[in-house]
Amino acid sequence: MYLSFRSAVVAAMGDALSALDFPTDDLGIERPPEDVPAVLASSVAYRLADVAGAPPPEIAADLAAEIDPDVYAYLEDVETRGPYVNFLPSDRYFDETLEAAQADDYGTLPDTGESVVVEHTSANPTGPVHVGRARNPIVGDALARVLEYAGNDVERHYYVNDAGRQIAVFTWAYETFEESALPEPERDSPEYEMVRYYRKGNDYLEEASESDREAAEEAIQAILQGLEEGDEETYERVSEVVDTVLGGMCGTLGRLPAEFDEFVKETRFMRDGSTDDVVDRLKDLDAAVFEDDAWQLDLPDFEKNLVFLRSDGTSLYTTRDLAHHEWKFDNFDRAVTVLGEDHKLQADQLSATLDLLGHDTDRLQQVFYSWVNLPEGGMSTREGTGVDLDDLLDEAIDRARDEVENRLEDRQRSDDLDSDDVERIAHQVGIGAVRYDVVAKQPTKGITFEWERALDFEAQSAPYVQYVHARCCGIIEEGRGAGQEVPDAVDADALTTAAERDLLREIARFPAVIEQAADELRPHVVATYTRDLAEAFNVFYRECPVLDADGETRPARLALVAAARTTIANSLDVLGVAAPESM
Template sequence: MFLSLRAQAAEALEEALSALSLPTGDLGLEEPPEDVEAILASSVAFRLAGEAGRAPPAVAADLVEAIDVAGYDYLAGVETQGPYVNFHASDAYYAGTLGDAREETYGRLEPTGREVVVEHTSANPTGPVHVGRARNPIIGDSIARLLEFAGDDVDRHYYVNDAGRQMAVFTWAYETFDEDDLPEPEREKADYDLVRYYREGNRFLEEADESEVEAAESEIQSIMQGLEDGDEAVYERVERVVDTVLGGMRESLSRLPAEFDEFVKETRFIRDGSVDDLVARLKELDEAVYEEDAWQLDLPDFEKNLVFLRSDGTSLYTTRDLAHHEWKFEQYDHAVTVLGEDHKLQAQQLASALDLLGNDTGQLDSVFYSYVNLPEGKMSTRAGTGVDLDDLLDEAVERAREEVEVRMDDRIRDDDLTEGDIERIARQVGIGAVRYDIVSKQPSKAITFEWDRALNFEAQSAPYVQYVHARTCGILDEAERAGHGPETVDSGEVDPDLLDSPEERDLLEVIARFPAVVESAAGDRQPHQVATYTREFAETFNAFYRERQVLTGDEALTEARLALVASARTTIANALWLLGVEAPESM
């Protein structure tokens, strides 16, 4: 509804500008400043003051004089406040919001017809997912949800590094060492089982005598060469290790949740000839040079050359990724890649090389993030290997469970929740707290995850927002027991004029803005905008809940307020879904 109102305001403003012989251009339509009482404001008078030869407040007054809102369903009036042109919403706008927001699909935008691939996580399959990299699947999954909600047809890809030296070392180690010589796995999970071989292999290469290392390196090199030469037996050896570790990693990622439509392997582009074709085309470029026993691209905007082929004829990760990206450009209209900030230079060089090869790099978007840190001493590490994602999620659920049990004791309502309810809420709140705390920050900013903040039921956190959804469910359940069933709440036969208090209008307005938040966050690839919206939403709903009783002696008013609560429930549930955070029905 807000998008429709904005479109009507834009049309009315453009007509007024044309009538005054002023350029349209940027209309400056935005949310009003906090001290401005309006649903939408335009700051266009600032831009036009010089051209009009008048002060911004005078230009705004001229525009208001020229604007006619009579033909627009959702505009009730327009006025100035200093330099701003302020638009007010009609009753039809509020009625439409109440109707739209009770639909389960509320906030979804019209299909764009655009096919998009979002590649995220893509951690090397050398062991369990580490906490420091947890931001990638959380941001990536949220971006994919946003783009899908905004109308794109989205595929989620994990790009698997199965052709590099690390996987050759892993395969050699798995085939070389006996399980009896390894420590017990930290968990009964495939990735924890196999990572022991990888660690033992690296220890051996660092500590063994020179002749043993030379023999090992010869075997490792033969694996890498076998992959490059298309040796099917070598592929199968490496694939056995890669797929087993990936299976364990997928289990961990699914807890977030972060699911994938396809795991695209590097070796695919070696085996189908794409890498050979790419190398041949790269060698023909004017920027291609053979220096220091390797083929390289001398990219003009970078101090360091991009190496794409070793002297022994083996390709590099970046070479295979170039072939991968050309494949993505053939399959999709747009490609989004989520990367750690340490990959920024590599991504820039890759884009430059793709451009030289004649690709439209406007199809490519890279989203960079800083890593997640943990406060010193807050979580234990095992054998100096750091903190795994599984550790973080287990502790999140346990801490959430403790919080739920404390709150049960405080309210003396132990019989309200079963053991199964407690487990469900602990999982929803605990994992939701981790995900929300991470996704709510701008990706470029480094963050330190802190339990007290993430699990604070009273502050701007996942539990604080989740509790709003649970409260809406509780209100509607109570209403149903009082005879106001879904057929009443969802009928649409309510009078929005009855919702005339500041708290009710504020809640309606924040509900109405949800589709615009989806549009903006998807366009900017910034899911933290949705998190910011959910905090504002929670504060606005809580103000309504404190000041306005929903079940009253006035039947018409009760039904209007129940429609408002139902609209709030749908809106916050969909906003939380975009963030990958569950919306509990009770807490």
């Protein structure tokens, strides 16, 4: 309904501007001021003041006078307040919103027919997932969910770096050192057991004598060369390490949850010949130069050349990633990649090179994110001194459990929830707090994760929104126990108060929020919406009794609560946050 209403407003404003001989390139449509009971407004009068030689309020009045609400669907009235033209919805708008939001799939948009591959996380399989990189799987998974809600056919891919030097070092170390020479693993999980070899290997390379280090480097180089030449035995040796570590990492990612449809290995594009094919075509480009014993691309918009083939004939990560992206273009309509800000130069060079190779790079969209830090400061994986994501999630669950138990004790509700309920809620709230706090910020802004904010039931956090969902479920369950079911059909005319209408207006916005988040690749837009929706519900809850209401008001308010429950649940689902039925 909101999208249809917006289309009507666009048509009405366009017609009014044309009738007054004003330009129609910018309609100035936006959300109205908070104290205006409209759905949309136009501030275009500001822009037209100089053109028309009249004050904005006068222009707004002239535009409103040109609009006949009866001509446009869902439009009841057009009013002005100062420079704003405000568009008020009809009763039909509220009726259809209330009905639509009863459906479990409310907020999903029609199929676009477009296939989208979302590549995210893609952390090197060298050890446990680190907190600093946790933003990638959280933002990436939320982006995939947003794009699915927006009607796209989405696949989630993890690009596995199994051909770089780090993996060669890891494989050599795993085959070289005895487990008895290693410290105890920090957790009983494959990646924690395996990372000990990786750290041992790096320490050895830094501390060994020159001759020992040269021998190690020769073994490491042999692994890299074997991969480049497609040697099956070398591939199997590397795969044993990579697959073991990756399996453990996926266990951690599954806790978020962040799951994948396919793990695409870098060596795939070496073994099938596509990397060699890319190299041959790159050499034929006018931008190709052979300098410093390596093939490079002299890209005009970059200070640094892109090396794509070393002097020993081995390819580089970006070379193989070019073949990877050509494969994406062959199999998907659009490719979205989530990357850390430290990969921006590499990503920009890759895009420029794909353009030189004749690809439509508008099909490639890249979302960059900044790091997640804890108040204690920065974190590092190489030294083994950082904070692992598992540690953060464990702490989140523990803190959430304490908060839930304290609230039960304060409210003397210990009989309402058993230990299994408390544990379920602790996981839903704890994990939800981490995801929500990360995804609610613009990806390019750094985050310092703070427990007090993330787990604050009263502030704009995941628990705050989750509690509203639980409250909706409680009202509906209480009504059901008293024989008051949510009606199959209801007339929104019974919802007349400002709080009821404001809540309905927020519910109606949800499909448009999905559309905006998908178009702009900004899932934090949905997080902002969940807070607006939760606030609107809490105002309604304070001002409008539901089960004690009279006559037709009671079933209408029950239907409104059910609509709010569905909308909150789905908006949290977009973010990958659980919607508890009790808290």
